[in-house]
Amino acid sequence: MQKTEWFEEIYNDSVGLKIKIKNKIFSQKSDFQQVDIYETFSHGKMLTHDGLVMATEKDEHIYHEMIAHVPLFTHPNPKKVLIIGGGDGGTLREVLRHESIEKCVMVEIDPLVVKACEEHLNQTSCEFKNPKAQIIIDDGVKFAKNCKETFDVAIIDSSDPIGPATPLFNENFYKDIFNLLNTDGIVTSQCESPYYHFEMQKVLLSILNKKFKKTHIYNYSNQSYPSGYWSFSYASKGLCPFKDLNIQKVKKFSFNFKYYNEDIHRGAFMLPNFMRESLVEFLSPLPEVKF
Ligand code: SPD
Numbered sequence: 199m200q201k202t203e204w205f206e207e208i209y210n211d212s213v214g215l216k217i218k219i220k221n222k223i224f225s226q227k228s229d230f231q232q233v234d235i236y237e238t239f240s241h242g243k244m245l246t247h248d249g250l251v252m253a254t255e256k257d258e259h260i261y262h263e264m265i266a267h268v269p270l271f272t273h274p275n276p277k278k279v280l281i282i283g284g285g286d287g288g289t290l291r292e293v294l295r296h297e298s299i300e301k302c303v304m305v306e307i308d309p310l311v312v313k314a315c316e317e318h319l320n321q322t323s324c325e326f327k328n329p330k331a332q333i334i335i336d337d338g339v340k341f342a343k344n345c346k347e348t349f350d351v352a353i354i355d356s357s358d359p360i361g362p363a364t365p366l367f368n369e370n371f372y373k374d375i376f377n378l379l380n381t382d383g384i385v386t387s388q389c390e391s392p393y394y395h396f397e398m399q400k401v402l403l404s405i406l407n408k409k410f411k412k413t414h415i416y417n418y419s420n421q422s423y424p425s426g427y428w429s430f431s432y433a434s435k436g437l438c439p440f441k442d443l444n445i446q447k448v449k450k451f452s453f454n455f456k457y458y459n460e461d462i463h464r465g466a467f468m469l470p471n472f473m474r475e476s477l478v479e480f481l482s483p484l485p486e487v488k489f
Contacts, residue, residue, distance in 0.1 A: 202218060203218070203219045203221075204216045204217065204218055204219065205217045205218075205219050205236055205238070205244070205246070207246075207249060207250055207251055207424075208249075209394060209424045210394075213424075215251070215422070215424070217236075217238050217240060217241060217244065217251075217422075218238065218239045218240065219236045219237065219238050219239070219244075220236075220237040220238060220239060221236070221237050222234060222235070222236050222237075223235050223236065223237055223243070223318055224314045224317065224318050226310055226314070228308050228309070228310035228311075229308075230307060230308045230310075230361065230362040231247045231248045231308065231357075231361055231362060232246075232247070232248050232249065233245075233246075233247060233308070233310050233311055233314050234246045234249075235314055235315075235318045235319060238254070240256070241254035241255065241256040241257070241421070241422060242254060242255025242256050242321075243255045243318065243319055243321070244422070245286055245311075245314070245315065245319060247311070247357050247361070248360075248361055250357070250358055251422045251423065252286065252357060253286050253288060253319070253322060254421075254422050255319075255321050256421065256422075257420045257421045257422055258286070258288050258321070258322060259288075259455075259456050259457060260418060260419075260420045260456075260457045261288070261388075261418075261420060261423075261428070262288035262289050262291065262292045262322070263292055263455050263456070263457050263458040264416075264418045264430060264457065264458060264462075264466065265289055265292075265353055265355060265386055265388060265430055266289050266292035266293050266353060266386075267292060267448075267455070267458045267463070268386060268416065268430070268432065268439060268458075268463055268466070269351045269353065269384040269385075269386045269432070269434075269439075270293065270296050270351060271443055271444055271447060271448050271460075271463065272384060272434075272437050272438075272439050272442045272443050272444075273350055273351055273382065273384055273437060273442075274382075274437075274442070274444070275298055275350075276296060276298055276299060276350040276351050277298055277299060277300045277301070277350055278299075278300060278301050278302075278303075278347070278348070278349045278350050278351075278380075279293050279299060279301075279302045279303070279349060279350065279351045279352070279353065280302075280303050280305070280345075280349040280351070280352045280353070280378065281293070281302065281303070281304040281305065281352075281353045281355055282305050282338035282341070282342065282352065282353070282354045282355065282356065282366065282375075283305075283306060283307070283338060283354060283355040283356040283357065283363065283366065284304050284306060284353065284355035285304075285306035285307075285308060285311030285312050285315065286311065286315045286319060286322040286323065287304075287312075287315055287319075287322040287323035287324065287325060287326055288321075288322035288355075289304075289353055289355045290302055290304050290325050290326070290328075290331055291322060291324055291325045293353070294325050294328055294330060294331065295451075295452075295453045297452075299330060300330065301330055301332065302330055302331050302332070303332045303334060303347075303349075304331065304332070304333050304334065305334045305335075305336050305337075305338045305341045306333070306334075306335060306336075306338075307335070307336065307337050307338060307362050308335075308362065309335045312326070312333065312335065338354075338356075338366060338371075339365045339366065339368075339370075339371050339374075342371060342374035342375055342378060343370075343374045345374070345378045347378065348378055348379065348380045348383075349378055349379060349380065349383065350379070350380050350382075350383055350384070351379075351383065351384050351385070351386075352375050352378065352379060352383070352384075352385040352386075353385070353386050353387075354366055354375070354385065354386070354387035354388065355388060356387070356388055358390065359390070359395075359398060366387075367398065367401070367402055368405075369405045369408075372385075372405050372406060372409060372433075373409060376409045376410065376435075379435060381435060381436070382434065382435055382436045382437050383434065383435050384432065384433070384434040384435075384437055385406075385410075385431075385432075385433050385434075386430050386431065386432050386433075387402065387430060387431045388428075388430060389402055389415060389428075389429040389430050389431040390428070390429065391423065391424050391425045391427055391428050391429065392417065392427060392429055392470075392472075392473055393424070393425040393427055394424045394425055396473075396476070399415065399429060399431075399477070400476070400477065400480065402431055403415060403431060403477060403480035403481065404479075404480050406431055406433040406480075407433075407479075407480040407481075409433070410433035410434060410435060411434065411435055411436055411482070412432070412433065412434040412435075412436065412437065412438055412439075412482045413431070413432070413433050413480060413481055413482050414431070414432040414433075414439055414467055414481055414482060414484070415429050415430070415431050415432065415467075415469070415473070415477060415481065416429065416430055416432060416439070416466035416467045417429050417466055417469070417473075418430075418457070418462075418466055432467075438482075438484070438485070439463070439464075439467060439484075440464060440467065440484050440485050440487070441485055443460065443463055443464065445460045448460040448463070464487065467484055468487075
């Protein structure tokens with residue numbers, strides 16, 4: 199009988215995720231990490247960095263819609279967007295669905311991620327050649343520090359805070375992001391899982407809260423990250439993700455999202471008690487919602 203091959207992501211010494219694989223279609227080590235793409239039975243193609251799932255064809259749209267459209271439908275007229283990380287291209291694809299966008303700069307540290315996705319993961323990398331996109335291979339921390347341009351929205355689409363993404367969870371980096379954002383600028387960042395990385399979430403929110411007028415965290419569920427319950431941080435120089443959300447714009451949008459809508463947008467900011475209570479000192483109040 200043929201041996202079944204399984205991909206395993208180990209979360210800690212007693213929990214992990216197993217996905218049955220058909221075959222490995224890309225496998226190379228860069229200066230930063232091991233990059234693999236698998237063909238799976240249940241999740242389509244799956245990108246991993248150092249053995250951690252980054253994106254699968256089955257559910258990447260959820261993460262990418264939520265990291266991109268929450269700030270883009272809150273900002274009244276986003277024209278320039280900066281993505282730090284995001285080498286698979288999924289966030290870029292979502293950003294460019296907005297007609298107001300004139301330019302989107304994506305700064306990815308690892309050229310191997312871009313190459314692997316360009317060759318094998320067209321579902322996410324499909325907009326790399328869009329004339330509004332500028333792909334820069336560079337260290338996002340260095341880029342933010344030396345950046346002379348300003349942006350309406352910054353999206354920190356990093357991998358987990360181990361390996362090359364570690365400095366993206368640092369206070370100095372967010373000072374530089376603050377400085378490159380226009381008045382009313384918004385930054386959203388991938389912020390791990392409240393069930394596995396709560397201490398890290400507190401650290402990131404406390405960093406944001408020191409600098410930005412509005413700080414929030416919002417949650418969504420997917421199928422392939424630890425616990426299936428994942429968060430993004432939201433920070434802005436002034437815009438509130440509730441009051442400033444343009445509901446009519448979401449409803450009339452030319453593209454039919456698979457996950458994001460105006461109710462999901464607002465509902466994502468409703469926190470379970472354990473988060474609400476422990477994070478209260480770092481979060482801005484939200485206007486009361488009437489049901
Ligand atoms: N543990 C998984 C965390 C992945 C976060 N980033 C994914 C990048 C997708 N563009």
